[in-house]
Amino acid sequence: MIAPEEILLTALRALRTNKMRSLLTVLGMIIGVAAVIAMFAVGTGAQVRITERFASMGSNLLVVFPGSSRSGGVRGGGGTLPTLTLEDAEAILRECPAVADVAPRVSGRTQVVYGNANWSTSTVGSTASLLSIRNWTLESGRNFTESDQRSAAKVCILGATVASELFGGEDPLGKIVRVNKIPMTVVGLLAAKGSSAAGSDQDDTVLVPVTTAMKRLFGARFPGKIQDMTIQAKSAAEIAAAESQITDLLARRHRIRPGEENDFTVRNLSEIMEAAQEGARIMSLLLAAVASVSLLVGGIGIMNIMLVSVTERTREIGIRAAVGARGADILLQFLAEALLLSLAGGILGICTGAGGAFLISHFADWPAVIAPESVALAFGFSAAIGVFFGFHPAWKASRLNPIEALRYE
Amino acid sequence: MALLELENIHKTYDLGEVQVHALRGVTLSVRKGEYLAIMGTSGSGKSTLMHILGCLDTPTEGRYLLDGKDVSGLGGDDLARIRNDRIGFVFQGFNLLARTSAVENVELPLLYAGVPRKERRQRALEALALVGLSGREHHQPHQLSGGQQQRVAIARSLVNGAPLILADEPTGNLDTRTSEEVMELFSHLNETAGITVILVTHEPEMARYVERIVTIRDGLVVSDEAKARERSFAS
Numbered sequence: 007m008i009a010p011e012e013i014l015l016t017a018l019r020a021l022r023t024n025k026m027r028s029l030l031t032v033l034g035m036i037i038g039v040a041a042v043i044a045m046f047a048v049g050t051g052a053q054v055r056i057t058e059r060f061a062s063m064g065s066n067l068l069v070v071f072p073g074s075s076r077s078g079g080v081r082g083g084g085g086t087l088p089t090l091t092l093e094d095a096e097a098i099l100r101e102c103p104a105v106a107d108v109a110p111r112v113s114g115r116t117q118v119v120y121g122n123a124n125w126s127t128s129t130v131g132s133t134a135s136l137l138s139i140r141n142w143t144l145e146s147g148r149n150f151t152e153s154d155q156r157s158a159a160k161v162c163i164l165g166a167t168v169a170s171e172l173f174g175g176e177d178p179l180g181k182i183v184r185v186n187k188i189p190m191t192v193v194g195l196l197a198a199k200g201s202s203a204a205g206s207d208q209d210d211t212v213l214v215p216v217t218t219a220m221k222r223l224f225g226a227r228f229p230g231k232i233q234d235m236t237i238q239a240k241s242a243a244e245i246a247a248a249e250s251q252i253t254d255l256l257a258r259r260h261r262i263r264p265g266e267e268n269d270f271t272v273r274n275l276s277e278i279m280e281a282a283q284e285g286a287r288i289m290s291l292l293l294a295a296v297a298s299v300s301l302l303v304g305g306i307g308i309m310n311i312m313l314v315s316v317t318e319r320t321r322e323i324g325i326r327a328a329v330g331a332r333g334a335d336i337l338l339q340f341l342a343e344a345l346l347l348s349l350a351g352g353i354l355g356i357c358t359g360a361g362g363a364f365l366i367s368h369f370a371d372w373p374a375v376i377a378p379e380s381v382a383l384a385f386g387f388s389a390a391i392g393v394f395f396g397f398h399p400a401w402k403a404s405r406l407n408p409i410e411a412l413r414y415e
Numbered sequence: 416m417a418l419l420e421l422e423n424i425h426k427t428y429d430l431g432e433v434q435v436h437a438l439r440g441v442t443l444s445v446r447k448g449e450y451l452a453i454m455g456t457s458g459s460g461k462s463t464l465m466h467i468l469g470c471l472d473t474p475t476e477g478r479y480l481l482d483g484k485d486v487s488g489l490g491g492d493d494l495a496r497i498r499n500d501r502i503g504f505v506f507q508g509f510n511l512l513a514r515t516s517a518v519e520n521v522e523l524p525l526l527y528a529g530v531p532r533k534e535r536r537q538r539a540l541e542a543l544a545l546v547g548l549s550g551r552e553h554h555q556p557h558q559l560s561g562g563q564q565q566r567v568a569i570a571r572s573l574v575n576g577a578p579l580i581l582a583d584e585p586t587g588n589l590d591t592r593t594s595e596e597v598m599e600l601f602s603h604l605n606e607t608a609g610i611t612v613i614l615v616t617h618e619p620e621m622a623r624y625v626e627r628i629v630t631i632r633d634g635l636v637v638s639d640e641a642k643a644r645e646r647s648f649a650s
Contacts, residue, residue, distance in 0.1 A: 012526060
């Protein structure tokens with residue numbers, strides 16, 4: 007048996023003698039590996055993007071909606087029967103140990119006017135908690151205070167879109183805008199957040215204290231009731247606990263008898279995120295599956311070249327056998343050639359794929375994440391392809407009869 | 416002492432419907448240091464005999480002792496080992512690796528003998544010097560003349576220190592003058608290094624270099640005569 011490094015050197019020398027052919031074979035491998043790497047990177051990027059979008063909505067969230075109205079046999083949709091009150095929200099924060107924070111919400115569309123400019127937007131009445139729960143940050147100014155809530159103060163916080171539509175370059179802080187004709191002082195400006203997971207503009211909004219919204223803006227419809235509330239659990243692990251604690255507490259407070267349908271719904275937002283991530287994951291697997299076909303084609307290319315090479319180099323094999331190469335020596339040499347081709351293709355493919363992924367992410371504004379696992383996988387896979395597709399030709403070469411091989415023209 | 420001994424060697428090729436009896440009981444003994452020619456027309460069985468002598472093939476029947484060791488029943492890997500360190504081949508068509516330098520061609524048997532790289536290069540250079548190719552070590556076969564290529568092949572057959580060189584029509588592709596040079600090189604190696612040289616040929620004029628002629632016809636030895644060398648390297 008000859009030493010492994012001698013086998014590699016011999017294989018390397020043989021590949022160098024056929025530069026063009028080696029290059030073309032490697033090219034097939036490069037394309038296959040690059041496609042897999044790039045597709046994985048783009049797919050993983052999609053998952054990261056989805057997670058980011060959901061994280062911008064806040065994490066570990068539950069939403070409590072009122073139940074549906076029922077008159078006779080006709081049922082209204084979810085939220086048509088206002089059953090939730092501010093006191094419910096306060097009770098949840100006080101009595102459910104798994105709940106970190108609660109933001110009640112009353113909202114509607116309003117016309118906001120400043121000077122000559124006016125803008126129709128969604129106005130949300132909530133508490134100071136909304137900002138932390140929804141991961142909002144203030145660009146400038148302040149959040150709502152306890153006294154704003156108690157006195158139903160005529161103050162508001164503007165989203166970035168509303169601020170630019172009404173004020174242009176002017177600083178809105180301290181200015182008075184009219185929200186549905188009610189003058190309110192701008193006390194804060196939200197930092198821009200971009201579009202939501204659903205694609206709507208999250209910055210097109212005006213926040214007011216929830217009491218202000220109930221008493222001064224939308225109070226006429228359902229006095230004393232809120233539309234829904236967003237609840238943040240203390241951790242991801244406590245979401246389920248929070249869900250059951252909230253359900254129990256509200257059922258008790260609303261005097262729901264056992265067996266009776268609840269007049270509210272608790273919805274877990276992390277489930278929605280998981281579903282979306284699952285979708286992205288399936289998508290990236292699908293892309294990778296398509297890309298692996300080209301990897302397979304690259305592998306078959308190696309087998310093809312190696313088979314041609316064995317036939318073309320029959321005489322060389324005969325010479326090697328005549329001067330004392332054993333079957334194993336020939337087998338290992340050809341296997342090493344296939345392995346070197348596929349590994350070179352693997353390494354160059356990883357580089358090309360990474361480059362391609364970054365190009366895609368640069369031009370499509372889409373994050374590309376090259377996971378070390380996918381690099382390891384591509385590398386291992388190309389080595390496996392080299393051995394798998396190289397074995398048959400190598401074995402064929404090792405079984406050649408030296409007499410016939412020497413006679414071969 | 417006999418370097419190789421053939422006892423009643425038969426070789427039969429089974430071609431399905433017909434059986435070809437290439438050798439029908441060859442008995443032959445060659446001493447160490449002999450220089451002989453095996454002659455015969457094509458189809459006489461001399462190529463088959465050469466393959467068996469060279470351990471490229473095994474006999475169907477009979478015993479082949481090489482250096483006292485029976486090699487007639489050995490498997491492929493054992494035969495490869497014997498070819499590697501006991502036998503050097505010189506072919507009509509040179510059989511050098513294309514696009515590979517002379518010195519790398521000569522190193523090839525040493526590679527499969529597991530000789531370390533430095534020593535390999537050293538011994539290959541010495542063998543090339545011995546056949547008079549110093550200065551052309553890094554030429555590739557296509558940059559060398561036919562005679563030079565054959566001398567690279569002879570260097571390759573020598574490099575492992577094999578006691579036996581089997582030359583199959585070594586001058587078949589060479590002109591008269593180059594043929595003489597190659598034949599004289601064999602004579603030189605035989606006389607100075609004591610290497611046993613077996614020449615397989617159908618050209619009677621090559622016979623004048625050797626001291627023994629074995630003639631094969633229809634798979635049998637029909638004559639085996641010793642003679643004086645008409646020409647040798649020394650003359």
